Amino acid sequence: MQDKYDSMITGLGFAVPEKILTNADLEKIVDTTEEWIRTRTGMSERHVADENTATSDLSTEAAKKALAEAKLDAKDLDVIIVATVTPDTPFPSTGCYVQKNLGAVNAAAFDISAACSGFLYGLTMADNLIKSGAYKNILVIGAETLTKITDWTDRSTCVLFGDGAGAAVVQPSDGESGIIKTLIKSDGRLTDLLIMPGGGSRIPATHESIDQRLHYIKMEGQDVFKHAVKAMGGAAVDTLKAAGITSKELTLMIPHQANVRIIQATAKRIKLPMEQVYINVDKYGNTSAASIPIALTEAKEKGILKKGDYCLLVSFGGGFTIGAVLFKY
Ligand code: UT7
Numbered sequence: 001m002q003d004k005y006d007s008m009i010t011g012l013g014f015a016v017p018e019k020i021l022t023n024a025d026l027e028k029i030v031d032t033t034e035e036w037i038r039t040r041t042g043m044s045e046r047h048v049a050d051e052n053t054a055t056s057d058l059s060t061e062a063a064k065k066a067l068a069e070a071k072l073d074a075k076d077l078d079v080i081i082v083a084t085v086t087p088d089t090p091f092p093s094t095g096c097y098v099q100k101n102l103g104a105v106n107a108a109a110f111d112i113s114a115a116c117s118g119f120l121y122g123l124t125m126a127d128n129l130i131k132s133g134a135y136k137n138i139l140v141i142g143a144e145t146l147t148k149i150t151d152w153t154d155r156s157t158c159v160l161f162g163d164g165a166g167a168a169v170v171q172p173s174d175g176e177s178g179i180i181k182t183l184i185k186s187d188g189r190l191t192d193l194l195i196m197p198g199g200g201s202r203i204p205a206t207h208e209s210i211d212q213r214l215h216y217i218k219m220e221g222q223d224v225f226k227h228a229v230k231a232m233g234g235a236a237v238d239t240l241k242a243a244g245i246t247s248k249e250l251t252l253m254i255p256h257q258a259n260v261r262i263i264q265a266t267a268k269r270i271k272l273p274m275e276q277v278y279i280n281v282d283k284y285g286n287t288s289a290a291s292i293p294i295a296l297t298e299a300k301e302k303g304i305l306k307k308g309d310y311c312l313l314v315s316f317g318g319g320f321t322i323g324a325v326l327f328k329y
Pocket of ligand 1: 031032033036037040041116155156157159194221222223224225228258259262286288316317318
């Protein structure tokens with residue numbers, strides 16, 4: 001295994017809104033059952049932001065925890081990257097709101113749009129910015145308030161999503177721990193499978209676009225499922241291969257939390273026992289870019305992710321986007 005690293009994660013944190021929506025609550029909103037949601041997705045409940053909470057609020061809360069663990073003053077941040085498809089405003093970026101909230105006056109702040117793979121795109125950028133030698137202290141956040149773009153009349157999507165944020169401070173490696181391999185890829189031929197059609201330059205907001213419910217998430221669930229299984233498994237295999245290791249040397253996999261069946265298929269593809277896979281989709285639903293940093297922080301807080309462990313993060317999302325990051329914690 002590689003023993004020279006450029007960057008490492010030095011702080012983690014996450015935040016979710018207080019309000020919880022259970023499967024039983026959803027039975028009262030759309031024609032669904034607790035059992036259908038649980039058996040088809042693995043989800044039991046999810047957190048929902050109130051009307052006063054935006055993506056930058058959850059991001060800021062998560063970021064403060066990550067900075068505290070890294071013992072880093074916000075003023076020393078060089079870069080803030082927020083991965084989100086639910087920014088506070090189309091512009092300025094959510095990164096700039098977070099910068100203001102933290103008082104990170106010396107940072108360059110911006111957003112990246114890579115849906116559920118956004119956090120891994122962010123980690124990849126952070127690793128390479130540090131590798132360049134020009135930047136040292138980088139905050140990578142994955143954050144979403146997906147329930148704000150959820151169509152509560154569409155049972156095929158509204159049961160799936162939740163809100164939250166997770167943050168990681170990435171700094172130069174101490175030589176003992178660090179990022180080993182990163183992989184990011186996209187397939188723009190599949191843009192239509194998972195999309196919010198309205199609100200951009202193609203379909204700006206009009207009374208008609210609102211009447212046609214174009215400002216909500218639309219998803220071809222089954223197609224997404226098939227591509228996700230292939231993409232997540234492929235990314236996991238390719239990343240282990242690029243690092244020259246097998247899953248036997250892996251301590252833990254933390255996959256994007258969209259559906260427990262997709263996660264099981266990914267673990268099977270790399271022959272990793274499910275005991276070595278972190279799952280919390282039951283508690284948070286699919287929080288898109290936030291799902292991996294929330295799970296990563298939880299795994300660390302529970303002592304499941306320990307110093308010296310080899311951990312694989314893997315994701316897929318709308319775009320299609322694919323990401324994987326292998327690191328030694
Ligand atoms: O991170 C973003 C990427 N997104 C994903 O990873 C999602 C990937 N897709 C999935 O996870 C699954 O496709 C879903 C969970 C969305 C759906 O599960 P499925 O096993 O693929 O179900 P389906 O779409 O094939 O629907 C099966 C049946 C249909 O009824 P009929 O036609 O068989 O009578 C649906 O109308 O289930 C019905 N159905 C529901 N029934 C109760 C769809 N949604 C619901 C619901 N409650 N909420």
